[in-house]
Amino acid sequence: MQSAAFTFALFEFVLLIFSLSVHECCHAWMASRLGDQTARLEGRVTLNPMYHVDPVGTLLFPAIAIFGPLLGFGMFGGMLIGWAKPTPVISRNFRKIRRDENLVTLAGPASNLALALIALVVLLVVAHVVPGGREIVLYTFHESLLPGVDSTVQALVLLGVAGILINLSLFFFNLLPVPPLDGSHLLRNLLPYNAVQTYDKIPFWVSWLLMIFVGGYILRLLLIPTLGFVLFVLARA
Numbered sequence: 001m002q003s004a005a006f007t008f009a010l011f012e013f014v015l016l017i018f019s020l021s022v023h024e025c026c027h028a029w030m031a032s033r034l035g036d037q038t039a040r041l042e043g044r045v046t047l048n049p050m051y052h053v054d055p056v057g058t059l060l061f062p063a064i065a066i067f068g069p070l071l072g073f074g075m076f077g078g079m080l081i082g083w084a085k086p087t088p089v090i091s092r093n094f095r096k097i098r099r100d101e102n103l104v105t106l107a108g109p110a111s112n113l114a115l116a117l118i119a120l121v122v123l124l125v126v127a128h129v130v131p132g133g134r135e136i137v138l139y140t141f142h143e144s145l146l147p148g149v150d151s152t153v154q155a156l157v158l159l160g161v162a163g164i165l166i167n168l169s170l171f172f173f174n175l176l177p178v179p180p181l182d183g184s185h186l187l188r189n190l191l192p193y194n195a196v197q198t199y200d201k202i203p204f205w206v207s208w209l210l211m212i213f214v215g216g217y218i219l220r221l222l223l224i225p226t227l228g229f230v231l232f233v234l235a236r237a
Contacts, residue, residue: 004145009066011162012080016062017049019115019166020084023108023174024052027087030107034100036093044087057083080169081219086180098189105185109174112167119163120230124237126157137161137234164230172222178210 025047028039043051053059062082087104094100127134130153132146139146140157177187179202188196 005070005143007145008140008143008158008162009070011158012166013062013066015159015162015166016066016080016082016170017053017058018047019112019163019170020058020082021047021049021052022111022115023170024084024087026107026111027089027104030104031087031089034094034103036090036100036104038088038090038093042088052084054083054085080166081173102186102189105182108182109171112171112174116164116167116171119160119167120233123157123160123164123234126153126160127234127237134235138231141231141234165227168223168226168230169219172219172226173211173215176211176215176218178215179207181211 025045028044031038032040032045039045049058062080065082066080089101089104091097091101123137127137130136133153136146136149136153136157137160140154140161145154174181175183175186177183179199184199188199191199
């Protein structure tokens with residue numbers, strides 16, 4: 001069981017780095033499409049993690065959150081989240097600033113939702129095509145590995161399950177209206193001028209506490225029913 005938990009944690013860690021890279025790449029790509037080439041000129045329209053990695057948010061924080069429970073401490077409540085280097089955007093390069101800012105902002109979470117849906121389709125294909133595939137998928141979803149399963153199939157299922165967990169977590173987390181998350185940019189564009197001035201003065205340490213504690217609580221509230229629905233689909237579809 002401990003070996004299965006470590007294997008699953010390893011897949012989660014790798015998938016998190018990849019998913020964060022896709023997230024930032026989509027921000028950069030959308031900004032480029034809408035007229036701001038800042039991120040493209042910095043090489044950010046790429047899936048190469050080296051261009052997106054933040055040492056703390058992409059490596060240290062996720063490593064503690066994912067592997068910590070296996071070592072006897074769950075400092076961040078096992079949250080499967082992290083962040084990469086912010087994608088540089090110069091809004092004045094956009095033709096319609098508020099609309100285009102929102103489109104660039106939404107491109108990141110939308111990419112995570114798309115990755116989660118792709119992972120779900122992969123698991124459904126395995127469930128229907130591979131002999132005993134549904135049982136393999138459901139066991140893996142509960143962080144258990146069935147003995148005797150082909151290693152290629154098991155690796156594919158692990159990637160699918162980790163892809164769903166990681167990307168749904170990133171989708172919900174990034175839409176929280178807490179600076180500097182994507183949701184804060186969307187909210188900021190809805191606020192009147194005076195409210196924006198106050199909103200922009202929220203201290204970094206307050207944002208950090210909100211992300212970890214309040215954000216973690218809200219994230220669990222959103223994830224539990226969503227994952228329940230995903231499990232229902234995998235068991236019945």
